[in-house]
Amino acid sequence: MNCLMVQGTTSDAGKSTLVAGLARLLNRRGVKVAPFKPQNMALNSAVTADGGEIGRAQALQAIACGLAAHTDMNPVLLKPFSDVGAQVIIQGQSIGNMQALDYHAYKATAQQAVLDSFTRLKKQYQCVLVEGAGSPAEINLRDNDIANMGFAEAADCPVILIADIDKGGVFAHLVGTLELLSPSERARVKGFVVNRFRGDLALLQSGLDWLEEYTGKPVLGVIPYLHDLYLDAEDAIHAGQVQEQDLLNVVVPVLPRISNHTDFDALRLHPQVNLQYVAIGDALPACDLLVLPGSKNVRADLQALLENNWQKKLNRHLRYGGKLLGICGGMQMLGQAINDPEGIEGPPGNMAGLGLFDYVTTLKANKTLNNVRGEFQLGGCSALFSGYEIHCGVSVGSALEKGVFQLDNGTHDGAISADGQILSTYIHGLFDHPKALEQLLQWASDASAQWQEFDLDVHRNNQLNRLADTLEQHLNAEWLMQLESL
Template sequence: MNASTIMVQGTASSVGKSLLVTALCRLFRNEGLRVAPFKAQNMALNSAVTADGCEIGRAQAVQAEAAGIMPTADMNPILLKPEGERKSQVVVLGRSIGSLTAAEYHEYKPRFSDVIQESLGRLRAGYDVVVIEGAGSPAEINLKSRDIANMHVAKLADAPVLLVGDIDRGGVFASFVGTMELLEPDERARVAAFIVNKFRGDVSLLESGLDFLVERTGKPVLGVVPHVPNLRIAEEDSVSLEDRAARRRPYDNELDIVVVRLPCISNYDDVLSLEHEAGVVVRFVDQPEDVERADLAIVPGSKRTVFDLAWLRASGIAEAIKARADRCAPVLGICGGCQMLGETIEDLQGVESGEQRVSALGLLPLRTRFEREKMTAQVRARILTPSFLTDGTMDDRDVAGYEIHMGMIEPTRSGASAFEIVSRNGRREAAADGAIGAGGAIVGTMLHGVFDNEVIRARMLDFLRRRRGLAQPTNARRVSTKQEEYDRLATMVREHLDCELLWRIARITHSASVSRHRRTWRESGELTDPFRNGITG
């Protein structure tokens, strides 16, 4: 079997390609097709861990979940994790091969073509449809000769291309026409249709522009997709972070949760679940006064822990965090943030920086040692020490999360760990995680995804509200599940696309085999709840 393919490319970065691929994965899955996402090369601050401990882009893990399948390294064979302006960590088939400059990475690119082709081949052998996401724009003249993520992949997969433009940015018609003009003739021929994305307003006002676009290019418009408000699905890195930083200050009856916007921040989607809670405002901040006044301050993950620790001190935020500790005001450090709250950080092998040993903030009884081997694991843990994070209680239920780090921590005194890890990638473990300080007011953990656990999230918010003397929000809207959000997104996209044309472009026909797949999945329970065992990043 060789799956049908369809590819989503954009006129620029952050036009909504990832969410549209997510929507198409869900749409095809709801039609009973076995569908998988694919992105040859992803550059992302947010990443995820597969069930076998491989690291891939968060977007591809989300798309796999929308498709009702477990994510694998084949869905994102090349992942770039920026480490500042000049270098990125390069992850190939889920494993880091080290940090490279842009020039060094371009030299490596030809070697990755076979890796990409083999991953795509394995996916096509196992599914009915593969939905492929491009990266940036296919018309970047200075990069086209070495592009391994856009038209190169479309040719490998013989995939028709849907070209997406973001009308919310303005200039969408110029972007479409300009992109088409800069493509080679064979590349233009691969573009099957346009999608206008993130529209707000009366679509009839676009008709003259849409007619012009069709007449000028000879390509149809597949649809105009509206902006989907309050969507509880991870978004593109850069734009979503800018949106979060610009959020309003909370009202007096709302909780103020701030995330320190580190220069080398990573996996900041840890707080996504909090953003959708009633009466909670989550802000990304870089000023000490915001950290001092908040109900909760979170120091998130970092790609350069020692560099960001120095920035904390230079910005004055380190002193604001210490002042919070002095008055037992809640602080949470996640992964790199946990390491910064500890006593010392050692990097004797030069894994992350030129500093062999630096003093951290000294708020948690732990030390960090960087090693060359990266820890990537799906984790289940249990609460070991009560804290504000658990509302001072214990619970026998497992906490699900995941680890992505090269800095290994160890406690400097006994009895102060936050969690006990009971399994990694399905294998039993008995390992301490994190630390507790200031009588439970300061918590550090290496586990990402803690707030995706509803019990932890609810108890922590209860604690913060009682501490402020705030009542529970009245008539609070129930927080929808991710599965419900995927269905909401897919329904919205279906309503605004020409689905008959979509199926023709994707070369998919409704047949008895589709009905058979749908019936089989429903009988197995996979279609309705493929993640019922909770193994997800």
């Protein structure tokens, strides 16, 4: 058996973090390891080396393993566009939209794709670390389950359960989850991990002893609360913190279907930037740069902005000299119109855009999925960049004829206003690379500002190593040795 599955008692129990940390730990010990998540529901995604789309958490876990992301690492990705509907992506490619009940019936078919991808990974790697989704004890979702115990049973994969003690009720979570499993599923659980513990472990020990005696299963470790741990978010938005020496105030409105907000992690972490996420119903604070982010339902999110008076807010921001950047869905909003004749992101129809650029966007079934590199020029300075495109829209108009971002494949992307105040692009990840980040901050700020270099990739790898060090110290050493020898 060369696999282990991490399941959680709740969402955000720490499954993604534990898999990423174990992946980096094993990778450092020379184990050929790969991540796998059968089914993911997330609006933060990444483009893989083989030209598909997977959840952002699995792309991070691939980095922890020292691998390029591949579609087999997350064969089923659901990207919600409403409360009851989602785009369904199988092995990296969209097969269309489904309502929740329709997808529930489709899961038996999706299971085959899941098992095919898992089988390929098992043949290539010494160890496959599998991440569950939500909780395995969701009674209403047990039929045709492919995300948790349904997968573990089909793949004959051992399981550990992780629970978040910081939220309270950790023993109830672990025991209750175990009780709601079938006998064969319960036997599959090999032990527990308690996550995000603060305080003196001696005060917790009696509870751990009781848990082991009551369930007959070992506690494999207690992971301390890691303050300021940065890892790419699967969905949750982490608020920025005001820096003592901030030079640039950046605001990002939190759209109802905001996607790929990991675009702004470098801004959130930069010591000279104050990044604020603002609810669309709140007032727009004074800022130097306002960014309209990506969206999984562009027309609906634009309508939400308009209903909350954002046309007036944007105009006022521009009138006072602020810079405006639209990325992907945000880029589409800045144009003259957004047309969705096929109903790609909801009911078919057309909608006027914000009218700040002369281009029109039409949504099409074939999604653009590209990793890109190139060079851009702003304010007389140039910088190399790399990033990715992940969008259904095709935008056409005079504002795009020259382009701002010159791609290595000979094409170009993006638009900039005549006064240099408004910029738009389909490219995600522009802030992730030090020189491109510096040039974009220079564009958005006082030209005399001096910017510290910040490298998100270096920061990410430092955090993964910090996490692996912590697991090495706080997880059961004998169990880690068994895991290493899978």
